[in-house]
Amino acid sequence: MFKPLTLGLSVAVVAAITGGYLFTQSDDLVKVAGQGVTDNSVAIATESYSAEQLSVMSPDTLIDMQKDALAAAREDSSRETDLTSVNGRPEFVSPAEWLILNSVSAQNENPDTELLRLVNLIRFNKRLELWQKETDPQQREALADAVLSLIPARVVNQDMSKEKAQSLQYRVLSSVLNDPAELRKRAGEEAARIGVQFGFDQASS
Amino acid sequence: MSDFKLKASALALSAALMAPVAAQAAVEGPSGMDFYDVPSINTTQNGDLIWYRNATVNLGAGAALAKAYNVMYRSTDSLGAQNAVTGTVLLPSTDWTGAGDRPTLSYAVGTHGLDQSCAPSMQLQAGTDYEIRNIRAALEKGYAVLVTDYQGYTTGATPTYLAGESQAHAALDIFRAASQIPHAGIDLNAPSAVWGFSQGGQTAAWVGQIADEYAPHLDLVGVASGGTPADFPVVADYLNGSTGASFLLGGIIGLAEQYPADIPVDQLASANGKAAIADYKTKCTFEFLFDYMNESLSSYTVGNKDLDELLQIPSVGQRINEQNLGGEGADVPVLLYHGTADEFIPIEQSVELKKDYCRRFDKVTYDVYPSEHIVTLFQAAPTVLTWLDERFAGQNPRNSCYSLSANPVSNANPGGGDFIVTLDEWNLDAELHLATLDQTVELPEDTTITADANITDESMVGDLYVPDFYAKLKILINLTVGLSVEPVGQIEATTQLSRDGILAINGSTQANVLINTAGFSWLPIPFNCKTIEPATFDLNYQGPISDFGAGGIVFEGVTEFSELECGWMTALFNSLVAGPGQQYSFRVVPPAPERL
Numbered sequence: 001m002f003k004p005l006t007l008g009l010s011v012a013v014v015a016a017i018t019g020g021y022l023f024t025q026s027d028d029l030v031k032v033a034g035q036g037v038t039d040n041s042v043a044i045a046t047e048s049y050s051a052e053q054l055s056v057m058s059p060d061t062l063i064d065m066q067k068d069a070l071a072a073a074r075e076d077s078s079r080e081t082d083l084t085s086v087n088g089r090p091e092f093v094s095p096a097e098w099l100i101l102n103s104v105s106a107q108n109e110n111p112d113t114e115l116l117r118l119v120n121l122i123r124f125n126k127r128l129e130l131w132q133k134e135t136d137p138q139q140r141e142a143l144a145d146a147v148l149s150l151i152p153a154r155v156v157n158q159d160m161s162k163e164k165a166q167s168l169q170y171r172v173l174s175s176v177l178n179d180p181a182e183l184r185k186r187a188g189e190e191a192a193r194i195g196v197q198f199g200f201d202q203a204s205s
Numbered sequence: 206m207s208d209f210k211l212k213a214s215a216l217a218l219s220a221a222l223m224a225p226v227a228a229q230a231a232v233e234g235p236s237g238m239d240f241y242d243v244p245s246i247n248t249t250q251n252g253d254l255i256w257y258r259n260a261t262v263n264l265g266a267g268a269a270l271a272k273a274y275n276v277m278y279r280s281t282d283s284l285g286a287q288n289a290v291t292g293t294v295l296l297p298s299t300d301w302t303g304a305g306d307r308p309t310l311s312y313a314v315g316t317h318g319l320d321q322s323c324a325p326s327m328q329l330q331a332g333t334d335y336e337i338r339n340i341r342a343a344l345e346k347g348y349a350v351l352v353t354d355y356q357g358y359t360t361g362a363t364p365t366y367l368a369g370e371s372q373a374h375a376a377l378d379i380f381r382a383a384s385q386i387p388h389a390g391i392d393l394n395a396p397s398a399v400w401g402f403s404q405g406g407q408t409a410a411w412v413g414q415i416a417d418e419y420a421p422h423l424d425l426v427g428v429a430s431g432g433t434p435a436d437f438p439v440v441a442d443y444l445n446g447s448t449g450a451s452f453l454l455g456g457i458i459g460l461a462e463q464y465p466a467d468i469p470v471d472q473l474a475s476a477n478g479k480a481a482i483a484d485y486k487t488k489c490t491f492e493f494l495f496d497y498m499n500e501s502l503s504s505y506t507v508g509n510k511d512l513d514e515l516l517q518i519p520s521v522g523q524r525i526n527e528q529n530l531g532g533e534g535a536d537v538p539v540l541l542y543h544g545t546a547d548e549f550i551p552i553e554q555s556v557e558l559k560k561d562y563c564r565r566f567d568k569v570t571y572d573v574y575p576s577e578h579i580v581t582l583f584q585a586a587p588t589v590l591t592w593l594d595e596r597f598a599g600q601n602p603r604n605s606c607y608s609l610s611a612n613p614v615s616n617a618n619p620g621g622g623d624f625i626v627t628l629d630e631w632n633l634d635a636e637l638h639l640a641t642l643d644q645t646v647e648l649p650e651d652t653t654i655t656a657d658a659n660i661t662d663e664s665m666v667g668d669l670y671v672p673d674f675y676a677k678l679k680i681l682i683n684l685t686v687g688l689s690v691e692p693v694g695q696i697e698a699t700t701q702l703s704r705d706g707i708l709a710i711n712g713s714t715q716a717n718v719l720i721n722t723a724g725f726s727w728l729p730i731p732f733n734c735k736t737i738e739p740a741t742f743d744l745n746y747q748g749p750i751s752d753f754g755a756g757g758i759v760f761e762g763v764t765e766f767s768e769l770e771c772g773w774m775t776a777l778f779n780s781l782v783a784g785p786g787q788q789y790s791f792r793v794v795p796p797a798p799e800r801l
Binding site: 099100101107108118126129132 | 641642643679680681767777779780781783784785786
């Protein structure tokens, strides 16, 4: 049986999901962001939301938060390295995502390390999402570089295998380079960054 | 003859002279192959122990085995002549928890081959016996298990393969022999049963028909007979020129050994036939099965006489027909079972045996499996053992004679071609362990695999079917997530069956993972996430052929999910679900039988 608060939160969760989110209720384990700093001068959100507060927000408000986080990811896309610590909710992580990432990492035996990994991973995935959706050629090229810059760290963190990483590198490069020789050269350089000897046939398959 | 054997023979002889009607004192037999040299037999009763020895058997890790013995004992062949038979006695480490004394089960093996090295007692020692799984299962039940080699595995002898009465005598006489091993603790008066499949099914059914007369001292509570060759001319015709052709050639050799005057194989066999016979006698099951597959009997006979012509020779036809089961009733409850896809022994003649027994008001339980011969052998074990437990507990069996179910009909793959094991919508007990969420998702119960494993051309092609399903995932709270696993293309694998019965499967299949909805069970919200590239699931397995029927084939591995496309929540789902380290386990579950 749901407790009254839980029931209220659950209704809000469903409302949020109806708006296009996966936004769920919290429990006491979740730390809500607001203060704290991260390295690399990444922007830290100043707003602090508890799960209870989120649960009473309208779906439109939650969607706007998600859009804000994606916009922050775009702003952040010029930075070429992973964060090395997380002391609060980065702006590119929405409040709902922050709750979920904290909850999932709390189940890990090294929650802080896992949270850092997940924050870096969602940062990368947002860049990837932005690149996939971008139609402006210049913006797309910039986002392609942003994605490529973080791929080696994904391999190191075992977020993706070398094979997938090389395949993604080639896909990203193919979207912005038309000259086959240049494509081959860049693919070789990117492959070397993840410790793979470039093979054109393999990469193009 | 070794000193030991001379001594043993002298002891036996003197004991016989002193007390000609008493059971002989047990003699410990020699080590090594000398054990298989038959000494002078001076015992007085069928089943008397000629000698025994402690045995080391290899049933695999974790077998419920406390102690094992080899035995040689007196028996009689199909013509009533005295002979010496070897076998193995296995004592379980499992306590007997049922009522009364610990039961004793005579496990009658199927075709092993005519070479002495194929003897069950030797293959159990080597750990290569393909029926080990069933023997282990019986030991786990707490039964003492007796495994006769049948007649013909002593040094210099040739097995009388498929000589029904000889085999039944051997399977019955081993009860007395086991009871005479000093301190083994096997009571001749304990409840007993016989279980066998294929050749062993023939043996078990023969036991049911003759036990009252041949071994009235036994408290035999039932016989379980599967894959039973009951009508020999029908079975011979089915085997001739088919995938199981080697069993027909073996049967002719074995019956000629039992009835040399009536089946004069030296006169009937051509030069090619004589060469085949000589070669056949050097091979075990998974060697000759392939070497003689799809051969017609006429290729071995003088003047290329075919099967019908051979059966028309009166003495040959008579001896072949004497192996038929039925024609008289079973003295104890009988469990008959058979696979509809049995490509070696047709199911219809097994149903006719059931009808024959039913006409005699015997108690017959009949189970139908949707599988081929070798698969059914192992698939049936749990059901057979439950049936035996019920007999040992004194319960009345279900009598399929009063069943209104339609008689099963064969759906075996056509003979004369490749040896194909068909899995027709077999269940997969499958699960995925999601790496980042560290949670296991069980695929729905009606996930199935349909495949043809072509043992001849060493290939396997098939399809996975996974219905859409819901799983609970804990992401802050328990969300109900609607998932699909969408196969892409077919399962493609190689299959190899080694000559000692080891099956190897190596291949893969691909599938996309879809997150269709998430929310509560009463309000699923559509998300429509899908991996942009299918994940590859390697399907690699190596183990005994028995695993096919026994649910022992498990494909395990680790795969990688590509990123998903989900609309708004792509980045979050990719962070939680995509990536490497996704563990999977697919266990192939054989279908349950239908009890008539």
